[in-house]
Amino acid sequence: MTTVAKFEINYLQFMDENGTFISKQVPPQFAQDIDTVKSLYRDMCLIRVLDQKAYALQRTGKMGTYPAATGQEAVGVGFGSAMTKDDVLVPYYRGQAAMIQHGVLMEEVLLYWGGDERGCDYKVAKQDFPIAVPIATQLLHAAGIAKAMQMRGEKRCVFTEIGEGGTSEGDFYEALNVAGIWNLGVVFVINNNQWAISVPSEIQTNCETYAQKAIAAGIECIQVDGNDIIAVKEASEKAAEKARNGGGPTVIECISLRLCDHTTADDATRYRPEGELDEGWKKEPILRLRKYLESKKAWSEADEEKMKKELAEEVQTAVDNYLNTAVDSPAAMFDNLYAELPERTLAQRELALARGAK
Amino acid sequence: MAAITLIEAVNKAMAYEMGVDEEVVILGEDVGANGGVFRATDGLQQKFGDKRVIDTPLAESMIAGVSIGMAAQGMKPVAEIQFMGFIFPAVDQIICHAARMRNRTRGRIHLPMVIRAPFGGGIHAPEHHSESTEAIFAHIPGLKVVIPSNPSRAYGLMLAAIRDPDPVIFLEPKRVYRIEKHEIEDNGEEYPLGMCFVDREGTDITLISWGAMLHETKQAAEKLAAEGISAEVIDVATVSPLDIDTILESVEKTGRACIVQEAPKAGALGSEIAAEIAEKGVMNLLAPIGRVSGYDTVMPYYRLEKQYMPKVEHIVEEAKRIVEYR
Ligand SMILES: Cc1ncc(C[n+]2csc(CCOP(=O)(O)OP(=O)(O)O)c2C)c(N)n1
Ligand SMILES: [Mg+2]
Numbered sequence: 001m002t003t004v005a006k007f008e009i010n011y012l013q014f015m016d017e018n019g020t021f022i023s024k025q026v027p028p029q030f031a032q033d034i035d036t037v038k039s040l041y042r043d044m045c046l047i048r049v050l051d052q053k054a055y056a057l058q059r060t061g062k063m064g065t066y067p068a069a070t071g072q073e074a075v076g077v078g079f080g081s082a083m084t085k086d087d088v089l090v091p092y093y094r095g096q097a098a099m100i101q102h103g104v105l106m107e108e109v110l111l112y113w114g115g116d117e118r119g120c121d122y123k124v125a126k127q128d129f130p131i132a133v134p135i136a137t138q139l140l141h142a143a144g145i146a147k148a149m150q151m152r153g154e155k156r157c158v159f160t161e162i163g164e165g166g167t168s169e170g171d172f173y174e175a176l177n178v179a180g181i182w183n184l185g186v187v188f189v190i191n192n193n194q195w196a197i198s199v200p201s202e203i204q205t206n207c208e209t210y211a212q213k214a215i216a217a218g219i220e221c222i223q224v225d226g227n228d229i230i231a232v233k234e235a236s237e238k239a240a241e242k243a244r245n246g247g248g249p250t251v252i253e254c255i256s257l258r259l260c261d262h263t264t265a266d267d268a269t270r271y272r273p274e275g276e277l278d279e280g281w282k283k284e285p286i287l288r289l290r291k292y293l294e295s296k297k298a299w300s301e302a303d304e305e306k307m308k309k310e311l312a313e314e315v316q317t318a319v320d321n322y323l324n325t326a327v328d329s330p331a332a333m334f335d336n337l338y339a340e341l342p343e344r345t346l347a348q349r350e351l352a353l354a355r356g357a358k
Numbered sequence: 359m360a361a362i363t364l365i366e367a368v369n370k371a372m373a374y375e376m377g378v379d380e381e382v383v384i385l386g387e388d389v390g391a392n393g394g395v396f397r398a399t400d401g402l403q404q405k406f407g408d409k410r411v412i413d414t415p416l417a418e419s420m421i422a423g424v425s426i427g428m429a430a431q432g433m434k435p436v437a438e439i440q441f442m443g444f445i446f447p448a449v450d451q452i453i454c455h456a457a458r459m460r461n462r463t464r465g466r467i468h469l470p471m472v473i474r475a476p477f478g479g480g481i482h483a484p485e486h487h488s489e490s491t492e493a494i495f496a497h498i499p500g501l502k503v504v505i506p507s508n509p510s511r512a513y514g515l516m517l518a519a520i521r522d523p524d525p526v527i528f529l530e531p532k533r534v535y536r537i538e539k540h541e542i543e544d545n546g547e548e549y550p551l552g553m554c555f556v557d558r559e560g561t562d563i564t565l566i567s568w569g570a571m572l573h574e575t576k577q578a579a580e581k582l583a584a585e586g587i588s589a590e591v592i593d594v595a596t597v598s599p600l601d602i603d604t605i606l607e608s609v610e611k612t613g614r615a616c617i618v619q620e621a622p623k624a625g626a627l628g629s630e631i632a633a634e635i636a637e638k639g640v641m642n643l644l645a646p647i648g649r650v651s652g653y654d655t656v657m658p659y660y661r662l663e664k665q666y667m668p669k670v671e672h673i674v675e676e677a678k679r680i681v682e683y684r
Pocket of ligand 2 (some may be wrong): 163164191192193194196
């Protein structure tokens with residue numbers, strides 16, 4: 001017997017949970033610019049505040065089911081910040097961090113989860129796809145967008161995100177396979193938050209890593225510390241650069257931990273082992289970046305207070321815009337069904353309007 | 359005897375059958391420790407162990423396909439699809455294999471399996487969690503499609519579904535999961551599949567519905583009674599194969615029919631029922647058949663959900679129009 005193929009999976013981490021650079025590698029250029037690091041910190045804090053606010057709104061009946069990204073802010077902010085505005089984002093439902101990085105408005109995110117289709121009508125992120133709820137389906141759209149870019153010879157790329165549980169779906173493998181064989185400029189980001197609702201990785205996969213699923217598709221892959229935004233961003237920038245220049249796809253597995261319930265409709269105390277949260281909160285991405293900034297004397301308690309106040313105001317403005325968006329007319333159920341509404345359905349539109357007016 | 363909800367009845371029926379038949383196994387996403395996102399399988403893994411209540415990886419095609427293989431070996435898988443909106447990856451397996459296995463092997467292999475899924479609107483759920491797509495499955499020969507409307511029927515029909523030698527799609531109207539309780543004796547007594555239930559006798563019009571919409575339909579019958587119109591109410595329960603005889607008998611008596619469904623109107627189950635009545639009972643009709651339906655549009659997100667859902671007053675209005683037809 002002879003060995004005909006071998007593989008190894010590399011792991012990238014720059015910063016440990018104390019905010020100390022541990023890697024022997026030189027930190028990437030952007031990490032040496034304190035203002036960039038500060039803005040990454042701020043952007044992660046914004047997501048935390050937004051999620052908390054959305055939760056509170058849900059609890060008071062002003063929001064639908066909402067999936068927070070608590071503990072996973074470095075994933076979305078990290079890869080979202082590696083995107084240029086010409087790149088396209090194909091998000092999943094827990095993707096608000098990357099979406100907002102790429103220009104989706106907070107009030108659009110709130111409108112979506114608040115039960116209003118106008119939350120998918122992005123004012124700025126014009127080419128980005130709306131949130132995909134049917135798991136793993138979005139990866140194929142990302143491949144198609146990249147195919148179009150490739151055929152037109154454009155130097156753009158596509159980022160798409162999926163949970164680790166979602167990598168069990170057939171669509172995941174189909175997307176990786178086609179991206180590999182066609183050499184498509186897609187960056188597949190796996191947010192391995194270690195839970196798929198109540199299902200832990202031990203019963204999700206027999207692989208040691210999710211990254212290695214890329215190997216079977218002939219795609220380059222890397223596993224990164226998803227709590228280390230420097231690592232997430234660095235891996236994403238490299239992958240994006242490669243994708244934009246015809247180098248093909250990359251899979252980036254980011255190891256995070258879901259520090260919240262799956263959604264507002266979930267109760268993780270039913271299945272989460274004791275102690276996991278305590279341990280998780282010690283490693284979470286925001287705290288470690290703050291420690292780093294403090295160690296560089298670049299962040300003070302006063303800065304923190306000031307930022308928190310600003311973020312609260314920013315989020316409140318978005319919440320106000322969301323809450324002040326009046327419920328649409330019943331006609332809106334029909335007006336974008338087709339370019340032109342069939343006559344038969346037009347009659348139903350009239351009926352809905354008449355009934356709605358009562 | 360305890361009064362229980364529809365979802366508890368589903369749970370009880372599965373527990374009963376697992377207790378008496380060791381071939382019965384449950385599989386699906388989050389059905390184990392979590393007991394299912396609606397708690398349909400609550401406590402079952404504790405009771406029957408993780409070999410018989412299996413948390414699967416996140417893959418619906420796998421869930422359906424694996425169920426087919428297990429059923430072919432004489433096991434009786436009861437698979438949960440977390441929401442009907444996520445059944446679509448499994449549709450290839452269900453339509454191209456589950457529905458056809460008995461026929462194409464000329465009876466050599468048959469598949470005693472159940473696929474359960476919550477469905478329907480009205481609970482402010484996110485996108486893809488509220489559609490009523492029962493007609494897609496009712497259209498497929500070789501499948502049985504069952505929709506219980508209340509706790510007793512959920513208990514009896516679930517038992518029959520598990521014991522049935524062929525694949526059954528068991529759709530649970532989640533809007534009424536917990537709105538009423540029935541006293542149910544947990545004695546393993548089933549309700550036969552393929553049979554309508556006459557829920558209210560009447561003489562002027564037959565109102566035909568199933569699932570959650572039956573509740574609005576019954577309220578409409580109540581209101582109509584107050585206005586002197588006597589409505590018969592039929593719960594279709596097994597939407598495929600359809601028990602058209604019970605419906606035709608009723609229409610023969612009342613001379614009028616109105617079908618009430620949450621699903622979009624075009625190409626839906628109501629269309630089939632109306633066509634059957636027209637084909638076989640048109641001479642008994644005193645007025646054209648009516649339908650109260652959802653609209654032929656995408657199920658809206660929840661802010662407009664109420665505008666989409668058929669309401670009691672729509673049923674009353676349509677029933678009156680039919681009764682007053684000259
Ligand atoms: C095709 C499909 N099946 C099932 C669901 C229901 N569901 C929503 S989230 C979820 C778990 C997903 O876990 P994972 O992929 O790890 O992502 P996470 O939510 O942890 O970010 C499930 C089963 C769905 N949305 N789509
Ligand atoms: Mg996950």
